[in-house]
Amino acid sequence: MTVQAPKHQASHPDRDLQCQESIEPAMHEILADANMHGWGTNETMNAMEEVLKHLRLAYAEDPDPAEDAGVTNLNDQEPSNDWPAANQ
Template sequence: MPFPPPKTEDSRQRFEELRTTAKDALEEIIASANETGWGTQEIVAALIEAAQSLKDAATVDPDPADDPSIPEAVREQIGHGEQFD
């Protein structure tokens, strides 16, 4: 489900728009998972844990898109005594 762009710059209104859209997306996920045999409570618990994991990762690295790619990081190590498989 694509998220629409924000309609306002007001932080409270933006949050409310996003909360509503996110809730709609989660309801679709839950309905889809229910259809395949998952229980609502276990789905919600898994979603909460997944969201917390993403929040924790964003706290550690707020913009992972700025990180160098793995090949670039490996290239930087060449010649410094590291061995790669």
């Protein structure tokens, strides 16, 4: 999934359209993958809309959570064995 870099300055009137065109293939890929795994197209699009709403709210509250003190990259952490089946 590749998103192209913008070709226009932030103030250019076509920049939003270019962004839409750039992310559309990735969105089609998500829909196709969801369909292959048994999810319907409409329910997947509804889920995508809900996820975007939640992301928009989170972004409005904290535009760059990585800048917060004490935040670490979760991918760099060792896995936790704090789940019930870990000791079996």
